[in-house]
Amino acid sequence: MNSLLNAGSLIKMFYLSLMLVVMVFPVWQPAFAQVQYLHPMDNKPQAKDFELPDLDGNKVRLSDFRGKVVLVNFWATWCPPCRKEIPSMQRAWDILKTKDVMLLAIHVGGNEDQVWTFLTDFGVEFPVLLDAKSKVSRAWPMMGLPVSFVIDPKGRIALQAIGGREWDDEKLIKQILALKENG
Numbered sequence: 680m681n682s683l684l685n686a687g688s689l690i691k692m693f694y695l696s697l698m699l700v701v702m703v704f705p706v707w708q709p710a711f712a713q714v715q716y717l718h719p720m721d722n723k724p725q726a727k728d729f730e731l732p733d734l735d736g737n738k739v740r741l742s743d744f745r746g747k748v749v750l751v752n753f754w755a756t757w758c759p760p761c762r763k764e765i766p767s768m769q770r771a772w773d774i775l776k777t778k779d780v781m782l783l784a785i786h787v788g789g790n791e792d793q794v795w796t797f798l799t800d801f802g803v804e805f806p807v808l809l810d811a812k813s814k815v816s817r818a819w820p821m822m823g824l825p826v827s828f829v830i831d832p833k834g835r836i837a838l839q840a841i842g843g844r845e846w847d848d849e850k851l852i853k854q855i856l857a858l859k860e861n862g
Contacts, residue, residue: 715848717829717838717855726751726830729815731785731808734795739783739808741830748858749781749830753816756789756797760843761825765801771846772805778856783808787816787824831858 730740741749752768754761772782784807786794791809798807810816819828822841829838837858844851 715845715850717827717840717844717851720828720836720839723831723835723837724820726828726834726836727815727818729818731810731815733806733808734791734798739806741783742834744781744783744830745834746832747779747781748832748855749783750775750827750855751819751830752782752784752825752827753787753810753819753821754784754825755787756793758824762797764825764843764846765803767844767846767848769801769803769805771852774847774852775855776805778859780855780859782806785810785815788813829855829858831861 726741728740728742730738733739741751750771754765756762768782768784775782782805784803784805786807787810789811791811794807794809820836820839825840825843827840827844828836831837838854
């Protein structure tokens with residue numbers, strides 16, 4: 680009988696604890712929505728230049744955009760947070776391109792046909808570069824996908840984002856545009 684009471688007490692304590700957690704944290708938000716800012720980089724390291732083909736086979740170099748703010752995003756079609764952030768990245772591109780800010784989305788690995796299909800499905804119009812052998816991505820300070828870096832007009836990594844974002848969020852757009860004035 681005592682063991683039944685103890686089991687019943689444990690179950691009751693479990694449910695009370697669960698209710699407390701639900702009351703304290705009433706809205707469960709996905710991790711994707713929790714962080715909507717970009718982290719400043721200590722010492723603003725110089726961004727490593729690269730040359731990669733775009734989807735039309737044209738060579739694109741990061742240094743071609745010196746003097747501009749550039750958002751560099753590393754992603755892959757198989758990455759769920761990458762897939763989730765792509766629509767907001769397109770909306771951000773619609774804003775940023777009018778402000779003379781460049782966006783370069785670098786697809787890491789994979790095959791070109793999958794990338795084309797993915798981008799067509801999502802209506803992507805921003806520049807996408809192919810890092811088929813992951814050579815460029817290995818040279819940058821990456822910790823998983825997606826990861827993004829905002830390069831200031833002097834070619835330094837000023838901000839970074841590890842994980843997905845809603846790129847058209849007003850706070851993020853303001854942080855990016857602030858680099859134009861503050862360089």
